[in-house]
Amino acid sequence: MAAASKATASSSSTVNGSISTLNNPRLLKMSYYFTILSPTDTPLFNIAFGTSKGGGDGIARFRFPETAQYMNQFIIHSSLDILEEAQWTNSGMYLKHIDTYPPAAAYITAFLTPSGARFLLLHQPPNLPSSTSTGSGLGSSSLLGTAGSTTRASSSSIAANPTSPQTEEAVRQFMSEVYESYVKTAMSPFYKQGMEIKSPVFRTRVTAAGKKWL
Amino acid sequence: MAAPRHATMQSISNGGTQGSDRPHTQQSQQAQQSQQSPGLRVPSNRKTIYDRHLNRSRNAELSRASFAFLFGEMVTYAQRRVTGIQDLEKRLNEQGYPLGLRLLDLLFYRSTSTSSSALSSSSTSSSPPNRPLRIITLLHLIHGPLWRLLFGRAADALEHSVSPDTPNEYMITDNDPMVNTYISAPRDMSMLNCAAYVAGIIEGVCDGCGFETKVSAHNQPTELWPSRTVFLVRFGDAVMEREKVLERAGVK
Numbered sequence: 001m002a003a004a005s006k007a008t009a010s011s012s013s014t015v016n017g018s019i020s021t022l023n024n025p026r027l028l029k030m031s032y033y034f035t036i037l038s039p040t041d042t043p044l045f046n047i048a049f050g051t052s053k054g055g056g057d058g059i060a061r062f063r064f065p066e067t068a069q070y071m072n073q074f075i076i077h078s079s080l081d082i083l084e085e086a087q088w089t090n091s092g093m094y095l096k097h098i099d100t101y102p103p104a105a106a107y108i109t110a111f112l113t114p115s116g117a118r119f120l121l122l123h124q125p126p127n128l129p130s131s132t133s134t135g136s137g138l139g140s141s142s143l144l145g146t147a148g149s150t151t152r153a154s155s156s157s158i159a160a161n162p163t164s165p166q167t168e169e170a171v172r173q174f175m176s177e178v179y180e181s182y183v184k185t186a187m188s189p190f191y192k193q194g195m196e197i198k199s200p201v202f203r204t205r206v207t208a209a210g211k212k213w214l
Numbered sequence: 215m216a217a218p219r220h221a222t223m224q225s226i227s228n229g230g231t232q233g234s235d236r237p238h239t240q241q242s243q244q245a246q247q248s249q250q251s252p253g254l255r256v257p258s259n260r261k262t263i264y265d266r267h268l269n270r271s272r273n274a275e276l277s278r279a280s281f282a283f284l285f286g287e288m289v290t291y292a293q294r295r296v297t298g299i300q301d302l303e304k305r306l307n308e309q310g311y312p313l314g315l316r317l318l319d320l321l322f323y324r325s326t327s328t329s330s331s332a333l334s335s336s337s338t339s340s341s342p343p344n345r346p347l348r349i350i351t352l353l354h355l356i357h358g359p360l361w362r363l364l365f366g367r368a369a370d371a372l373e374h375s376v377s378p379d380t381p382n383e384y385m386i387t388d389n390d391p392m393v394n395t396y397i398s399a400p401r402d403m404s405m406l407n408c409a410a411y412v413a414g415i416i417e418g419v420c421d422g423c424g425f426e427t428k429v430s431a432h433n434q435p436t437e438l439w440p441s442r443t444v445f446l447v448r449f450g451d452a453v454m455e456r457e458k459v460l461e462r463a464g465v466k
Contacts (some may be wrong), residue, residue: 093326148305181402182319183323186316186319187268187316193314
């Protein structure tokens with residue numbers, strides 16, 4: 001799977017960027033913002049990255065200007081109320097897609113560790129020239145079913161439709177991989193719950209998980 | 215034995231002779247070496263805690279003698295500058311608390327990773343364990359899986375307070391707590407129960423799950439079990455209120 005997506009990356013890297021190709025579903029590039037919050041809502045870790053599937057270069061391109069990156073944090077934190085409601089009705093660790101912020105087309109997916117840390121992932125499809133971005137996103141995923149191989153379909157539909165089962169599954173894999181690293185961090189005798197995670201190795205691990213699944 | 219948790223802690227400083235049987239771990243480690251920032255201090259064997267597998271020490275056992283020695287030292291340490299038995303028990307409790315928080319994550323990680331090892335063969339249909347939402351599920355988690363992780367066996371009893379005044383009190387009984395095996399309190403401290411440390415662990419687990427609790431350890435010897443200990447778990451008002459709401463909503 002990894003090898004397949006690499007091949008796609010090299011083949012399509014030449015065409016990416018121009019406006020006319022944005023309607024091509026294979027070139028829809030999702031941007032992600034991932035954050036870990038402690039049970040008392042302290043941010044422990046955050047990272048922004050873009051998709052690496054379907055020719056993505058792994059760089060986040062949010063709709064906000066460079067100076068307004070705090071919008072991501074703002075949107076993510078505003079979903080905490082919904083998360084805390086969902087927390088007591090759904091006993092799974094992976095709570096799936098919990099919140100949408102339509103003005104920015106931001107989708108928020110949550111994962112809850114048993115000890116109360118929250119992993120939140122914001123995904124935002126790229127800004128489309130047309131006004132109805134979600135509609136075209138849905139349309140493109142159906143387009144996609146007819147074209148391309150299975151690996152391509154599953155990887156590109158992540159970019160096209162943030163609420164599809166394939167996306168939820170990919171995010172679940174991503175979350176469990178981050179969870180493993182998080183448990184390793186928490187097991188360290190030098191780490192106390194609620195401390196910021198500064199380890200560069202942890203960051204590398206999260207980036208690698210993002211590359212692998214999203 | 216208290217093997218799993220201590221072995222995990224130990225593996226952080228332990229020499230890394232293991233792991234050669236896992237090629238993928240080594241690969242990712244090599245990929246990382248090139249990216250590590252200069253400020254990071256890496257162990258001499260080039261393995262960070264992230265390169266170690268969390269299940270490696272799962273079935274490992276730790277020497278009971280060394281555990282008894284370490285725990286004895288912990289009690290001695292806690293006993294310095296304390297004003298009384300309550301104070302000493304409070305300190306032991308505080309030492310156990312962070313361990314409870316960690317064990318919770320480890321416990322869930324280990325139970326998910328067993329189902330995900332099955333996952334590699336049978337695609338995606340794994341059922342990770344659920345976070346406890348109700349008091350009973352939480353207490354069963356402590357009574358069973360947590361006790362097995364710590365002591366290699368389930369606790370001996372789990373009871374609800376019969377008194378109508380205290381519906382928030384639950385009792386977990388251990389007939390022969392391992393922490394007390396080599397401890398005999400002096401006569402003037404007969405009230406002391408060093409299993410306050412285990413009470414702290416329980417408190418950490420409950421708190422981590424979002425159940426505000428006070429847990430204390432009490433001696434309740436019987437003819438057959440002279441060191442029988444009862445852990446009294448008292449849930450906070452907020453927890454009891456939420457419990458009622460969840461019951462009405464039919465959440466299990």
